Amino acid sequence: MPRGSSPKRERQYEHIKDSLLDRGESEKEAEEIAARTVNKERARHGESRTASRSSVQDISSGRRGGLRSHRGAGGPTYDQLYNEARQRGVKGRSKMNKRELAHALGK
Template sequence: MPRGSNAKRERQYEHIKDSVEGRGESPKRAKEIAARTVNKNRARAGESKTASRSSTQDISSQRRGGLRSGNRQGPQGPTRDQLYNEAKKRNIKGRSTMTKKELASALGR
């Protein structure tokens, strides 16, 4: 638990730690995530002596809800089926054997 915390932050820390462990993370990783989250919330509330700009100006950890974790590739565009249907409307030959990339190329994307 981070130093200089109050009862609310201790409850928050335990809740986050238990939640992360429930998702299957190791106890060490759960403690790290919980401590980072609580420290960021303390910084946003003005409860810490020093705080980074990203801690105070970025969206809160709870609101973000993992937007920055996992798949970092971003949107992949239309699906293969959507491209296929557009190719069908344009009467492109050989569309049934084309891959998503080939369909996009044939459609001029």
């Protein structure tokens, strides 16, 4: 958790992490998912300095509830794939469709 986060966000992080551990996720995976979820909520509520477009405009983490998990039927969204491609420096990403982005990222 980032320094200066509220006690509410700390509790939320621990709750999500514990739930994931109960479901059989590894410690590392549980921590990452919990941190991403809490950081997204912080961004949606204006509690963070910076926020990505997909964090603010996408449906809330609670509502999504696995609809777009990486193992779900639809997989990650185009915006999620594009952001990951941008972070990894994939060339030609702006001309790729969702399937091409997923292939370029090895998903």
